[in-house]
Amino acid sequence: MGQEKCMSCAAGASRRDFLKSVAVAGAGALLPASELLAQVASPAARLQGRIDVHHHIVPPSLLQALGPQRLAGGSAAWTPAKALEEMDQGGVSSGMSSIAPAGDPFSDPSTAVRLSRECNEYSARLAADHPGRFGVFAALPLPNIDASLKELAYAFDTLKADGLGLFTVYGNKWLGDPIFNPVFEELNRRNAVVYTHPNTADCCRNLLPGVGDGSIEWGTDTTRAITLMIFGGAAARYPNVRMIFSHGGGTMPFLVERFNGMANSAQNKPKFPQGFGGAAGKFYYDTAQVANPAAMSALSKVVPISQIVFGTDYPFRTPAEHVKGLKECGVFSARDLQRIDRENALPLLPRFNA
Numbered sequence: 001m002g003q004e005k006c007m008s009c010a011a012g013a014s015r016r017d018f019l020k021s022v023a024v025a026g027a028g029a030l031l032p033a034s035e036l037l038a039q040v041a042s043p044a045a046r047l048q049g050r051i052d053v054h055h056h057i058v059p060p061s062l063l064q065a066l067g068p069q070r071l072a073g074g075s076a077a078w079t080p081a082k083a084l085e086e087m088d089q090g091g092v093s094s095g096m097s098s099i100a101p102a103g104d105p106f107s108d109p110s111t112a113v114r115l116s117r118e119c120n121e122y123s124a125r126l127a128a129d130h131p132g133r134f135g136v137f138a139a140l141p142l143p144n145i146d147a148s149l150k151e152l153a154y155a156f157d158t159l160k161a162d163g164l165g166l167f168t169v170y171g172n173k174w175l176g177d178p179i180f181n182p183v184f185e186e187l188n189r190r191n192a193v194v195y196t197h198p199n200t201a202d203c204c205r206n207l208l209p210g211v212g213d214g215s216i217e218w219g220t221d222t223t224r225a226i227t228l229m230i231f232g233g234a235a236a237r238y239p240n241v242r243m244i245f246s247h248g249g250g251t252m253p254f255l256v257e258r259f260n261g262m263a264n265s266a267q268n269k270p271k272f273p274q275g276f277g278g279a280a281g282k283f284y285y286d287t288a289q290v291a292n293p294a295a296m297s298a299l300s301k302v303v304p305i306s307q308i309v310f311g312t313d314y315p316f317r318t319p320a321e322h323v324k325g326l327k328e329c330g331v332f333s334a335r336d337l338q339r340i341d342r343e344n345a346l347p348l349l350p351r352f353n354a
Contacts (some may be wrong), residue, residue: 045262048093050341051352052319053195053244054311057083057134057195059122062105064275065115070103077244078315080126084133090319093342094352096135097123098165100316101199112141124159130203135349137165137195140202143173145182152186162349163193168225168245169201176228176235188238193348195244198222222250230279231262236271242348243283244309248290251350252280253298277302286311287340296332305336309345 058071058078068076086236087095099105106112116139127134138155140148155161164187166175173179175196198218205213222245229235229243245252252259256276256313260267264277272279281303288311290296299308310326312319326337346353 010349017038023044023162028325048342050093050310050319050323051345051349052087052092052312052314053284053309053313053345053348054197054246054286055083055092055097055134056100056186056316057097057123057126058315059099059119059124061115061118062099065111066103066105075100075102075315081131083314084130086314086318086320087133090323091341092310092312092319094133094135094349095314095347096137096162096195097126098137098195098197099139101167101197104199108214109141109144111352112144113147113151114329116141117154120151120155120159120161125160128181132352135352136161137304138194139165140183142166142183143170143179145179148183151181156190156192162351163195165195165197167199168196168221172202174201174221174228175225176230176232181234181237184234184241186239188240191242193242193244193279195246196222196225197246198225198250219250222247223252223255226250226252226280228284229283230259230276231268231275233271235279235282239282244348245283245285245309246313247286247288248295249280249283249302252297253302256280256302257296281307283307284344287322287326288313289317291322291329293331296326296329300331305332305339306344308340309348310341 038196056075056078057080058075063076064070083095087093104115116330120136120138123134123136123138127136136155136159138151138159138161140151140155152164155164168175199220200213200217201221201224204217204221207213207217222316225250226245235243259276259280263279265271283303284307285299285303287296290299310322310323326332326340332340
């Protein structure tokens, strides 16, 4: 379905019709596997191919709110049809939809609540229109805690989201900061999946002339969130929250010696009987933008293969590029790649385990 048709459906359907369509999509999970797969046109989906946990979409309301000039990397030209074409070329059966931080989409408090709701409803409609091809990592209007708790409940209870898609930092508050405790308490109660994507903190914009924040700062930002989640205690307080960090954990694997030292200090050692690796190894890490020998060698020596999941950063990069990079990096066996491509993600995303 083209983006224009999706926009028309979203604009013309009543809330009741919309919720009915989501309910029907959820009921599809109860169909026999052969019947469910028969609904999906793509040969890649029939073969139960790769699950891309790092797959960005651009809902019409987001494009309208930000304008194409604020959306980087050609994402303003995103359409469901183009996404499905690229997925099929890379053997991706399912893309877990999330909103990229390009343009700081939820940074304006006056629009964040409405925009996150519209984006989440679009994601659910996209999943309903293409059974089995798209999942939903819903956005929250953080750091507005009260509004985020309401949106969280709506996303899981009404839209049947597969998890949340959160940024690692909001303003100058990284995940793991006590300000987010009410949200994580609810996520812990729900045994929820949280996919994370780096953003640029207020402190660290445009630090190097001519070098985009995504090139250096986002890897560092992911590392800050991982570090605060672990050493700030949130990972231990909320053990049921299953977290996915983008881009192979950012710079974390390359700083592991320093983190090991912190975990083994007299102050921290009682809290980390398995060391830093034991704590970091409970998170998941995707392969987006890091399907290369250096990054995968480092990550695979810090965390088990079971914690590495396939991600592409589409539409900024393609699935085919990552399939090629992972195969040629020389780090993984054929069996490892099978696990990374799909199997490792299935415990997090049970509705795709058909």
